[in-house]
Amino acid sequence: MSEDAQQDIYPSMTVARECESTKIEPLQLGKRLKEIRMSHGLTLEEASKRTGLARSTLSKIENEQISPTFQAMQKLAGGLNVDMPQLFAPPRQTRTTGRRDVTLAERGKPHPTSTYEHELLATQLTNKKMMPFKSQVRARHFSDYPDWIRHDGEEFLLVLNGEITFFSEFYEPVNLTEGDSVYYDANMGHMLISVSEKDANILWVTAS
Structure with missing residues (x-):
């Protein structure tokens, strides 16, 4: 799968590039x-x-x-x-930026794809360390994906309702229902499908 195609399926790949490089402070x-x-x-x-x-x-x-x-x-x-x-060791630096972004229910930025209906959250903030978004899982079969999804960072997934099968490159598929969660290395190939009668809804948080 091309990088552009993966970005279309997975909005977190685009947001991950917003992270600023870490500056190395001189020893004091x-x-x-x-x-x-x-x-x-x-x-x-x-x-x-x-x-x-x-x-x-x-x-x-x-x-x-x-x-x-x-x-x-x-x-x-x-x-x-x-x-x-x-x-x-470098001295600790405590900096309060005072950043805040409230997203009201159903007011996130829509990002529909062939396999998901994403709702991006906290879209007013740039250079975020985390990218939260809710998704309705449209995919029903492993073959709905042309290839594994892979991108930098780590990811947390929480099932809000419905049931999904979570596929990952190095593990057996696992079924997750409402309240279940999984934390994983996003560089590892992964994908998921709905297996409940209605499309499942999940919360994703990606950190780079």
């Missing part, structure tokens, strides 16, 4: 040291007593004014009760 040892000290609730004076390093030395390290020697690093790790590699 002083910032990391201060983060560890603060997480322990220690003042510079208390950290000085624990590590055996002068308060002024700790302050200069935290402010990137001096670089600690290997012996000083050993004292820091021992006094702060952390492993040496933890001192070199």
Whole structure:
């Protein structure tokens, strides 16, 4: 199956490309040291007593004014009760973007295909880490698909009503009914069909 054809069947393939590449931050040892000290609730004076390093030395390290020697690093790790590699881990960054997107019932963006009737959710947000959408499963036979569906990322599927058969490349087919779910590697070939009297409805969440 061509890539364009898979995108038509599977909207998450298009949205997955919106994800921004991860930026690698330079090592900031002083910032990391201060983060560890603060997480322990220690003042510079208390950290000085624990590590055996002068308060002024700790302050200069935290402010990137001096670089600690290997012996000083050993004292820091021992006094702060952390492993040496933890001192070199990048500092945690807490950023609140305040993003929100409400999709009212039956107000998602329709995306019909030959095998599914998709309803895309949270369509106002770009560069999403997850792509949620509801689908009515029209396909009734394995042969309704020209090939396995494959794309980057991982996927979660929850059956809202009806019954489906979930096919995957490396596992035996499994039947899922209302309330059942499956989490899987989307790089593995997969597809599903309705086996209930009426077309099944599912919730999909794709993460890249």
